[in-house]
Amino acid sequence: MWLRRFSQIGILLLFIGANKWGWNILIGNLSSAYVFETFYLSDPFAILQILLAGFILGADVLIGGLIILLIYGIIGGRVFCSWVCPMNIVTDTALWLRKKWKLNEIQFHTPINRNIRYWVLFLALILSVFSGVAAFEFVSPVSMLHRGLIFGMGFGWAAVAVIFLFDLLVLKNGWCGHVCPIGAFYSVVSKYHWIKVQHTVENCTDCMECFVVCPEPQVLKIIGKKSGSINNGECTNCGRCIEVCDDKALKFIKREKIIRRNENE
Numbered sequence: 001m002w003l004r005r006f007s008q009i010g011i012l013l014l015f016i017g018a019n020k021w022g023w024n025i026l027i028g029n030l031s032s033a034y035v036f037e038t039f040y041l042s043d044p045f046a047i048l049q050i051l052l053a054g055f056i057l058g059a060d061v062l063i064g065g066l067i068i069l070l071i072y073g074i075i076g077g078r079v080f081c082s083w084v085c086p087m088n089i090v091t092d093t094a095l096w097l098r099k100k101w102k103l104n105e106i107q108f109h110t111p112i113n114r115n116i117r118y119w120v121l122f123l124a125l126i127l128s129v130f131s132g133v134a135a136f137e138f139v140s141p142v143s144m145l146h147r148g149l150i151f152g153m154g155f156g157w158a159a160v161a162v163i164f165l166f167d168l169l170v171l172k173n174g175w176c177g178h179v180c181p182i183g184a185f186y187s188v189v190s191k192y193h194w195i196k197v198q199h200t201v202e203n204c205t206d207c208m209e210c211f212v213v214c215p216e217p218q219v220l221k222i223i224g225k226k227s228g229s230i231n232n233g234e235c236t237n238c239g240r241c242i243e244v245c246d247d248k249a250l251k252f253i254k255r256e257k258i259i260r261r262n263e264n265e
């Protein structure tokens with residue numbers, strides 16, 4: 001967890017440093033960052049919305065989006081959510097307080113379907129086509145928070161507060177696990193990434209600690225049943241399950257090892 005916080009806060013500091021002290025490591029924001037004043041890294045979901053809205057983007061920004069798509073889609077999976085996104089600190093804080101104040105019992109009687117986020121994603125893309133603006137970028141609380149922390153927060157605090165209270169009082173992992181279309185986008189494009197969590201059933205004692213800490217417990221279907229990798233793109237590769245597993249039944253593994261293991265079986 002400390003590594004993740006180091007990554008999230010470190011990346012944020014690099015953006016703030018560019019604005020306040022003239023650092024040239026990461027200039028811009030999460031939608032598009034100019035790296036070492038040499039090349040761009042861009043948010044592929046934002047690019048998709050902008051293109052659907054009918055705008056034309058420069059080749060450097062498009063290449064920047066492709067780089068990010070390849071890094072997350074092929075290598076790291078949905079690591080944006082657990083290692084980069086500043087909203088994750090807000091929602092993790094709400095989750096921590098939920099547990100501390102024993103608010104976990106407060107839930108809707110009917111469990112909210114986690115697939116809502118895919119509908120929000122779909123809606124964001126369709127609205128971009130018909131409205132002529134990048135629909136979710138227009139209202140994205142993630143962008144509001146990130147831009148606000150770098151350039152100064154206006155009414156963005158209200159959006160962040162709503163998400164914090166929603167996660168704290170209404171639904172556990174409500175925003176990131178049920179609503180956010182950015183997480184949904186990276187879940188869709190990250191299905192075949194290389195770095196995955198591997199489960200070894202021989203070491204598993206069925207304590208289910210991993211289920212308790214996992215922000216996306218539906219991805220842990222194989223726990224206690226069979227050895228294999230967590231292949232669901234909704235896994236954020238946060239490593240929380242590995243951290244709590246005292247039986248060494250979970251670890252990160254690279255794709256080549258997964259393939260070799262499958263060939264040996």
Ligand code: SF4
Pocket residue numbers: 080081082085086087088091142175176177180181182183184
């Ligand atoms: S689901 Fe959305 S808000 Fe949550 S960490 Fe991912 S991008 Fe950020």
Ligand code: SF4
Pocket residue numbers: 197213214215216217219220230234235236237238239240241242
């Ligand atoms: S399976 Fe593990 S790495 Fe994946 S989201 Fe759950 S806790 Fe994080």
